[in-house]
Amino acid sequence: MKTKHQLLAAAFLSGTLLWSCGPQQKTEEIETVEIVEKTAPTLTQVWETAAELTTNESVLYDEATGTIYVSNIEGGPSEKDGKGSISIISKTGEILNRNWVTGIHAPKGMGIVNGKLFVTNIDELVEIDIANAKIAKRHKVAGAKFLNDVDTDGDKVYFSDMETGKIHIFQNGKISVFAENQTNINGLRVGDDGTLYGLDGEGLKKYNSDGSFTLINSTVTGGDGLIILEDNVFLASRWQGEIYLVKGDEQTLLLDTKAAESNTADIGFIPEENIVLVPTFFKNKVVAYKLAY
Template structure:
């Protein structure tokens, strides 16, 4: 698919958190009242079982931080299903009651030989999807007292499987991949959730080191690390033709798994600097 840059102006972003409580924030979720920030912890090791991972809860401005959950290892993807916050934590998916902070779920993936569960996406209050970045596999979780884990067979190479977003209106699971680490060769596309053996379909020919993904008004919003330095971008991809534009004016150091606020603007963690940034999406 041809790459055509849209005539969308680059927009400035601003830092939200005024304090330095964050170490290596990887993901953000919101219930409209608070932000929940998954922080890998000091050292930033994404696979170390070091118990220094934290889930922070802040106000919607990214301040007034409190420790919502502690003792995790390297929490990454964060989503809210119903009244439960779910996060990935190396080889487990954990769920916390939003009202009390009590751990309600601790779903064990060790049998899948993964140590890098990454993003989560919600299909409904009983169904989640999770990416295992190190083994390039996609899983479905059926939530119950004894939650079931199902591998989703996808046709196509999903190297560095990362960001996920479910669009129930189209029956699609949008996916972005980080690629092979050695170069920017990640992809953006989708699979059909209506198919038992879905094929990965690209929506853009633009390569990158992609992390977070969301759908808004016929566009995919995707974060791209670009490189392991302050060079990251938030891009906007038009679904109808795959054309893309960069939204942020200033480069970001490690733009990871973001969320959208009530206006549809982007709240993205800069993982390498410990900042939370606001970026307009339109």
């Protein structure tokens, strides 16, 4: 049986001969188009840590150093019990320092600015000096009830309060409100151009500099972790055990671990390897998946 390319070649030769016999001696070129089949986006597990990261909620990959930080609540998410900690793991899943920093109540989101790791801690923003692995300052947030995710633009630290519906900014030692009335606001991510994106009860939002927003996707609601892959392409996790690839108002479910009772909390990402880092909360481990899309 002749292949598609052989048939196209035969058609091209036949057409050339017919035109060459005519009075105008013309040749006709047949344009061939290569058909490329798109494969469905996937997440494939590549490693997991030992189950020693108690109630791990968030994973942060520092592109500048290659360090991976993990926040462990350890007690209750709203309990001021001082049990929480930050761990450091390797890019292949080894736990390098289980108790890198301790004495935090219920650490959740993390972000880095000028050598400081900022971590939300119920009603305060904890500032950790990375070089010394010590808590440098604790910034109380007036009226805060359930501070959650964090991201930075290299200067400003954005952080959400899931219970009050506010997004705060920490800059130059001061805390201000960026946006209010954001129902169950959680996941935050700052784009390369400084634009803030967020996940709340309405879906995925793109914020303007004045705190107003455009709703990009209204299907993936109640999200937890957010990653920007490229222009208008995101990964969004739901704590219950789902990770979505979001392209504008369309979404594809990439991972569903609800049946295994394995959560997908505030995910991290290693961009140079397309590795998604998933904190599993009650499973007490971080699982890494290779992303293809």
